[in-house]
Amino acid sequence: MSDALDARPYDALLLLSFGGPEGPDDVVPFLENVTRGRGIPRERLKQVGQHYFLFDGVSPINAQNRALLGALREDFAAHGLDLPVYWGNRNWAPYLTDTLREMTRDGCRRVLVLATSAYASYSGCRQYRENLAESLGTLIAEGLEPPRVDKLRHYFNHPGFLQPMVDGVLDSLAALPAAAREQAHLAFTTHSIPTAAAETAGPRGGAYVAQHLEVAALVAAAVAEATGVERPWQLVYQSRSGSPQTPWLEPDICDHLEQLHAAGAPAAVMVPIGFVSDHMEVLYDLDTEATAKAAELGLPVARSATVGADPRFVAAIRDLTVERAAAERGGEPQRCALGGLGPSHDLCPVGCCAAGAPRPAAAGADSPFV
Numbered sequence: 001m002s003d004a005l006d007a008r009p010y011d012a013l014l015l016l017s018f019g020g021p022e023g024p025d026d027v028v029p030f031l032e033n034v035t036r037g038r039g040i041p042r043e044r045l046k047q048v049g050q051h052y053f054l055f056d057g058v059s060p061i062n063a064q065n066r067a068l069l070g071a072l073r074e075d076f077a078a079h080g081l082d083l084p085v086y087w088g089n090r091n092w093a094p095y096l097t098d099t100l101r102e103m104t105r106d107g108c109r110r111v112l113v114l115a116t117s118a119y120a121s122y123s124g125c126r127q128y129r130e131n132l133a134e135s136l137g138t139l140i141a142e143g144l145e146p147p148r149v150d151k152l153r154h155y156f157n158h159p160g161f162l163q164p165m166v167d168g169v170l171d172s173l174a175a176l177p178a179a180a181r182e183q184a185h186l187a188f189t190t191h192s193i194p195t196a197a198a199e200t201a202g203p204r205g206g207a208y209v210a211q212h213l214e215v216a217a218l219v220a221a222a223v224a225e226a227t228g229v230e231r232p233w234q235l236v237y238q239s240r241s242g243s244p245q246t247p248w249l250e251p252d253i254c255d256h257l258e259q260l261h262a263a264g265a266p267a268a269v270m271v272p273i274g275f276v277s278d279h280m281e282v283l284y285d286l287d288t289e290a291t292a293k294a295a296e297l298g299l300p301v302a303r304s305a306t307v308g309a310d311p312r313f314v315a316a317i318r319d320l321t322v323e324r325a326a327a328e329r330g331g332e333p334q335r336c337a338l339g340g341l342g343p344s345h346d347l348c349p350v351g352c353c354a355a356g357a358p359r360p361a362a363a364g365a366d367s368p369f370v
């Protein structure tokens, strides 16, 4: 049994996620929550609704978060980290405001937030910070005194996030026809975002693409090391939304598969590094749409696993929690990170992931809450 780990000054961890529908009746209200004020064309919304109806209106994301929540609680208890773990979502029950209200009533004063997005960007970081600010504002308006919230640093380059993905790629390679394995391409995929959002991602801009390229390079290198074969790889995008006139990051995975086939690639592994767990984007855009495209081309493909509740990822979250707590107590903890970008900042600086229409954001240097 290890010595008790110190979470002070924190009295809770909050798993903050996107949320998803849990049945057919949830789909339309869920999509209304997601897209309120975001100018997404009706046609696109109808399409995305169909993706959910194909799976009986159930997104895999909530079950994945319940599994992660349970795994975090077990891991913390097993390692003597005395820190309750709560869960709240941006777009579906349990809603963030309700969870924060419950935490306030339970007496939480300092809360550390784990968002289910590993990278910098408006959608993956600042928008969650805006959601926190809005919820805190609601609770203050109710006459409550909500806790102070901090957000864990981006974990894209933590070995506990990378290693499960490396194993996932090795499993996928093993599932390809033996003759195609050696020269199979690795197609690292993430959620496309508007190029304008990519330009302002992170403290100095460009962080979304830079962080994904780093993860892709690290995973590709580890796979080469494990198999003794260097395979060609590329970072590509999926799940584009918005108006066709607005430029988004490209190429799309389906176009990429076409190019690979035309160039004579024998097979490809789709590696969804942009997603922490199986989301509808993984089930539909990769496992359904892109896989059908590959079948039509006659290109063997496999999709590698997301980290989900892998024990190494759970241990990484414990490590990052203890690290941040030590830093908040004035210490200089060791900060684990692979590759050349180094450990990400604890506190998003003013203007980090700037958005077109600025809204108050908590858990950063520009937070209106202390």
Ligand SMILES: CC1=C(CCC(=O)O)c2cc3nc(cc4[nH]c(cc5[nH]c(cc1n2)c(C)c5CCC(=O)O)c(CCC(=O)O)c4C)C(CCC(=O)O)=C3C
Pocket (backbone or CB within 6 Å): 018, 019, 020, 021, 031, 034, 035, 038, 040, 044, 045, 048, 059, 060, 061, 116, 117, 121, 123, 124, 191, 192, 193, 194, 239, 240, 241, 242, 274, 278, 279, 280, 281
């Ligand atoms: C970068 C990024 C992540 C990764 C970071 C993170 O994980 O947070 C992410 C996650 C997710 N996105 C999700 C769902 C949706 N995203 C949409 C729309 C959008 N996503 C965007 C970006 C991202 N999204 C953007 C720039 C838009 C355009 C409108 C806007 O600026 O807001 C829409 C509207 C319809 C559509 O057009 O697709 C839906 C339904 C779900 C739940 C899936 C499930 O149910 O399993 C999850 C985890």
Ligand SMILES: [Fe+2]
Pocket (backbone or CB within 6 Å): 191
């Ligand atoms: Fe999204």
